[in-house]
Amino acid sequence: MSTADVLNVAGSIGGVASAVGSLASLIGFQAGSWLSSLKQASYGGLPFGIESVRTAAGRKQAVHNYPFRDEVWVEDLGKKGRQFEVLGFLVEDDLITKAGPVVAQRDKLLQICETPGNQTLVHPTLGMIKNVACLSVETMERTDLGRVFEIRLTLIVSGDRIFPTSVISTGDASINNASLTGVAALEDFVKSASTTIQAGAAVVQQAVSTVVGWYQLGVTAINDVKRVIGTVSTLFGNFGRLFGGANNGFAGANVQVSPSTTANDLLSSATAARAAVVSAGVALQTAALNPSDSATLGAAAQSFIASVSAAATDPADSVRMISVLAQYSQSAVTTPGQIGAAMSVMQVALAALLRRYALAQLAVVLTTYQPASHDDANTTLASAVDLFDAEITVAGDAGDDNSYQALRTVRQSIVADMTVRGADLAAIATFKFQAALPSLVLANRIYRDPTREPGLVQQIAPRHPAFCPTTFQALAS
Numbered sequence: 364m365s366t367a368d369v370l371n372v373a374g375s376i377g378g379v380a381s382a383v384g385s386l387a388s389l390i391g392f393q394a395g396s397w398l399s400s401l402k403q404a405s406y407g408g409l410p411f412g413i414e415s416v417r418t419a420a421g422r423k424q425a426v427h428n429y430p431f432r433d434e435v436w437v438e439d440l441g442k443k444g445r446q447f448e449v450l451g452f453l454v455e456d457d458l459i460t461k462a463g464p465v466v467a468q469r470d471k472l473l474q475i476c477e478t479p480g481n482q483t484l485v486h487p488t489l490g491m492i493k494n495v496a497c498l499s500v501e502t503m504e505r506t507d508l509g510r511v512f513e514i515r516l517t518l519i520v521s522g523d524r525i526f527p528t529s530v531i532s533t534g535d536a537s538i539n540n541a542s543l544t545g546v547a548a549l550e551d552f553v554k555s556a557s558t559t560i561q562a563g564a565a566v567v568q569q570a571v572s573t574v575v576g577w578y579q580l581g582v583t584a585i586n587d588v589k590r591v592i593g594t595v596s597t598l599f600g601n602f603g604r605l606f607g608g609a610n611n612g613f614a615g616a617n618v619q620v621s622p623s624t625t626a627n628d629l630l631s632s633a634t635a636a637r638a639a640v641v642s643a644g645v646a647l648q649t650a651a652l653n654p655s656d657s658a659t660l661g662a663a664a665q666s667f668i669a670s671v672s673a674a675a676t677d678p679a680d681s682v683r684m685i686s687v688l689a690q691y692s693q694s695a696v697t698t699p700g701q702i703g704a705a706m707s708v709m710q711v712a713l714a715a716l717l718r719r720y721a722l723a724q725l726a727v728v729l730t731t732y733q734p735a736s737h738d739d740a741n742t743t744l745a746s747a748v749d750l751f752d753a754e755i756t757v758a759g760d761a762g763d764d765n766s767y768q769a770l771r772t773v774r775q776s777i778v779a780d781m782t783v784r785g786a787d788l789a790a791i792a793t794f795k796f797q798a799a800l801p802s803l804v805l806a807n808r809i810y811r812d813p814t815r816e817p818g819l820v821q822q823i824a825p826r827h828p829a830f831c832p833t834t835f836q837a838l839a840s
């Protein structure tokens with residue numbers, strides 16, 4: 364029997380099972396469970412008979428060759444997409460598939476393979492495979508086969524189409540929202556205080572008095588001993604538990620100065636930063652003499668709070684100083700009459716403006732703060748959120764809608780930022796030992812890493828690193 368006869372017999376029966384069954388009967392085999400388990404092959408919904416299917420799979424590998432080295436290094440690049448080479452046939456008026464004329468079947472197959480997009484392949488033994496692309500299709504029409512068209516399909520399994528997505532950094536979002544908070548605060552100040560300026564010199568004097576009180580808080584903050592000690596927190600090397608602060612963080616990687624920088628260099632920079640705070644304070648007081656020029660007043664207030672923040676080398680000091688300025692309030696005005704009422708309105712509006720500028724700067728400073736632990740991140744975030752919540756309440760009660768919305772937005776930003784940066788940090792745990800041990804021994808015993816000894820000393824804060832207390836709190840891992 365010729366090949367044409369066999370294919371014609373298969374076509375009269377239809378499908379892959381019929382073709383294989385006919386061939387099996389010719390060579391004396393009986394159809395078994397394997398044959399009965401075969402599935403009707405199709406691609407894109409068009410059924411066809413199968414002669415053979417070749418499957419290619421494996422891993423994507425990059426082979427690296429090196430000079431004077433006998434071996435190669437094979438780099439695994441992931442799973443390779445499965446490919447199928449299908450040899451099959453279409454039969455005129457197949458009784459099983461009922462696909463109709465073979466020419467119409469051929470045209471439909473060409474249309475399926477030429478149409479953009481992937482199709483579903485039904486493999487005789489693998490079953491349904493979705494998202495299969497056709498790399499090429501060939502059809503062969505032979506006179507000796509008559510109403511049987513041979514086909515060859517080269518197929519590959521495609522993955523999902525995934526596009527890169529852009530995500531705004533949580534820190535950048537905090538900075539952007541902080542700048543919008545300053546604009547909103549200035550708008551509410553103009554709305555509240557614009558009519559009171561006409562009340563005369565007493566209102567102007569009240570504006571100056573308000574900014575002077577805020578300025579004095581800033582000067583007191585930069586004269587703090589902790590800020591002076593924190594000035595050298597970016598020096599290279601181990602300077603004991605009193606130095607480092609939030610410049611070390613969990614990884615201790617926020618070193619900002621070169622190895623050649625000395626303590627005298629940093630102290631000189633701190634002195635210059637303090638002079639900049641004083642200069643910005645003078646400019647702020649000058650701007651307060653003309654509160655009707657709200658743009659100049661707002662710019663001077665922003666410049667002052669930024670100079671106070673820049674005066675702190677340690678982000679922890681900056682957070683602490685800005686938090687003090689964000690809680691600013693003055694004693695109530697006691698002057699009676701309309702003049703006193705106008706002075707009170709100016710005082711309340713200007714104090715609110717200054718606090719909101721401080722909160723905006725706090726949001727910026729928190730983006731540079733490196734929490735030492737998960738607990739530290741939560742504590743710092745809770746303190747900042749309390750300050751924002753208090754001012755949000757003030758803005759809501761005063762009807763300062765712009766500031767209210769802006770403060771709520773920046774509050775959400777700092778919560779997201781601190782949550783992300785503190786999520787992977789270790790928590791604080793309590794450790795107990797039977798005897799006082801050196802910090803180096805404890806670092807090796809707890810973390811199996813002696814290089815973490817300086818950070819452990821900062822957390823334990825012992826009187827002497829050679830005699831650490833038997834019970835202390837430190838990073839759990």
